Amino acid sequence: MTWTLVLVLAAGAYACKVTGLVLIGSRRLPPVVTRCLALVPAALISALIVKDTFSTGTELVLDARAAGVAAAGIAAWRRAPLIVVILVAVVVTALVRRAA
Amino acid sequence: MPVRTPGHDRDVVNASLLLGVAVGVFGLTFGVGAVSAGASVAQACAMSLLVFTGASQLSAVSVIAAGGSVASALGGAMILAARNGVYGLAMAPILTGSLPRRLLAAQLVIDESTAMATAQRDPDHQRTAFWVTGGTIFVLWNLGTLLGALAGTAIDPETYGLDAAFPAAYLAMVVPHLRHRTGLLAGLTGAAICLVLVPFTPVGVPILCASAAILLGIPQPRAEADSPLQEGTAGVP
Numbered sequence: 194m195t196w197t198l199v200l201v202l203a204a205g206a207y208a209c210k211v212t213g214l215v216l217i218g219s220r221r222l223p224p225v226v227t228r229c230l231a232l233v234p235a236a237l238i239s240a241l242i243v244k245d246t247f248s249t250g251t252e253l254v255l256d257a258r259a260a261g262v263a264a265a266g267i268a269a270w271r272r273a274p275l276i277v278v279i280l281v282a283v284v285v286t287a288l289v290r291r292a293a
Numbered sequence: 294m295p296v297r298t299p300g301h302d303r304d305v306v307n308a309s310l311l312l313g314v315a316v317g318v319f320g321l322t323f324g325v326g327a328v329s330a331g332a333s334v335a336q337a338c339a340m341s342l343l344v345f346t347g348a349s350q351l352s353a354v355s356v357i358a359a360g361g362s363v364a365s366a367l368g369g370a371m372i373l374a375a376r377n378g379v380y381g382l383a384m385a386p387i388l389t390g391s392l393p394r395r396l397l398a399a400q401l402v403i404d405e406s407t408a409m410a411t412a413q414r415d416p417d418h419q420r421t422a423f424w425v426t427g428g429t430i431f432v433l434w435n436l437g438t439l440l441g442a443l444a445g446t447a448i449d450p451e452t453y454g455l456d457a458a459f460p461a462a463y464l465a466m467v468v469p470h471l472r473h474r475t476g477l478l479a480g481l482t483g484a485a486i487c488l489v490l491v492p493f494t495p496v497g498v499p500i501l502c503a504s505a506a507i508l509l510g511i512p513q514p515r516a517e518a519d520s521p522l523q524e525g526t527a528g529v530p
Contacts, residue, residue, distance in 0.1 A: 194332035194354070196339075198363045202353055203343035205367070206374040210346075210399040213381020214388060222382065228510035230379045234348070234404075235470040236483035237373050238463045240503030241352055243484040245460040248491045250360050261457035262464065269464045276318055282461030286454030 257293060261286030305409075305418050309426035312405055316347075317433025322458045323350060324441020329450045330358030334442040341438040345431065346403055348466060349374045351459055356497040365497025372504050380407040387419045401427030404466070475509060482506035 222230075246262045247253055265282035273281070320341065327337035332354065340350050349370040356366035381402045387410065388398045406427035413419045450456050470476045483503035490499035 194327070194330060194336055194357050195363060196336065198353060198357070198366055199336050199339050199343070202340070202349065202367060202370050202374075205371050206344045206346050206349055206377070207400060209371075209374045209376075209378040210381050210402045211396065213378035213383075214385050214399045214402055215381075215392070215395050217378075217382055218385040222379075225511055227379065228514070229507045230376060230510075232470075232476065232479040232507040232510045233372060233376045233504065235467060235476040235480040236503055236506035237352070237369065237500065238348060238467040238470070239480035239484040240487035240500050240506075241348075241355065241369075242460045242463045242467065243487045244359070244491065244499060245355055245463070246457075247488065248359070250496060251492055251494070253488070253491055257454070258457045258460065261454055262460045265457070265461035265464050269461075269468045272468075273465075275316070275462070275465045278465040279319065279322060279458050279461045282457040282464075283454040286457035287452070288454075290451070290454060 257286045257290035260289045302418065302421055305413060305422045306425050309409055309422055310429050312409065312426060313429025313433050316405060316430045317437045319347070319462060320434040320437020321441035321444075322437075322455070322462060323347065323354070323434075324438040324443070325445035325448070325450060325455055326351070326358070326441075326459055327354045327438070328442045328445035329455075330354045332357075332442075334439070334446070337442040337445075338435065338439055341435045344370075344374075345400060345434070346374055346377055347434070348404075348463070351462070352500065355459055356500065359496045361495065361497030365495065365501065369497060369500040369504075372501070377402050380404070383407060384410065384423065387416050388423065398423070398427075401431060403427065403430070405430055475514060479506045479509045482509065 242262065246258050247255065261282040261284075264285040265278045268278045268281045323341065324337050327340065327350075328334065332340070340353075344350050352373055353366045353370040356369060357363075381399065384398075384402055384407060388395060401423070406423050409426040410419045410423040413422050467480060471480045483506040486503045486506060487499040490502055494502070
């Protein structure tokens with residue numbers, strides 16, 4: 194972790210917020226751009242889930258995390274609160290890891 | 294998180310506070326994760342104060358933790374941060390006022406404040422919901438990060454299954470985005486791209502490439518409205 198990353202990301206993230214709220218304001222973007230941007234969380238966060246669950250570095254692995262995240266998935270789909278989803282994942286992962 | 298439409302100011306404030314507390318507790322997880330990824334306590338706190346958009350922070354930290362380069366960590370995090378620009382567009386009509394006031398408001402434009410504000414009917418309630426939700430989350434997210442970072446230096450995350458906390462938090466964040474067809478398709482495509490690329494590309498690159506899945510938004514939807522603002526998100530700022 195470097196300060197460069199922290200500061201450049203801070204500047205970039207704020208630039209995004211300001212661009213939308215202050216610079217562009219209520220002017221409208223082309224609908225196709227809006228539709229694509231609306232899919233950013235679905236596409237990227239799903240990828241992050243897969244990466245953090247099934248990989249270590251550049252290796253694909255199947256370990257206790259998969260059980261924990263699967264249990265959390267059920268909780269999230271049933272609209273359990275954020276804290277419950279996280280606790281389910283953490284507890285199941287720790288238990289499976291201990292049992293293994 | 295589905296957001297009801299409360300009629301009174303007090304309901305708006307209560308709902309906003311509750312969401313803020315939930316997200317604040319999640320700040321703990323970020324703090325622990327950041328420190329175990331090699332960040333100092335000061336870096337973890339600076340991130341939460343200055344970046345203040347959870348998905349980007351988590352993404353940057355987890356790419357670094359996995360051994361990725363600064364550039365790839367930054368790339369994925371910035372693509373995630375871009376959606377706040379879209380939220381800002383939606384908030385612009387209600388967040389009027391002096392330039393300093395709007396520059397301050399900009400830092401609070403995140404998933405939850407936008408979702409909570411757009412769930413209200415009239416502009417007054419929308420403004421209240423935005424400032425109370427954004428403000429509460431800002432304070433508690435940063436407090437949570439500090440406590441988590443301090444605790445994180447003292448514990449081994451794997452013993453307690455804390456390495457599963459990030460993907461679980463992502464899950465809670467992404468589920469509302471997967472409840473419509475295009476979102477689900479984009480999610481599955483992004484996940485598949487990432488999984489296929491992990492063994493063959495440097496860490497962080499699979500996440501960047503997964504963003505190609507947003508091109509599924511190009512075809513005109515038939516009946517379904519895919520506005521990001523219809524989706525309440527259960528996640529982090």
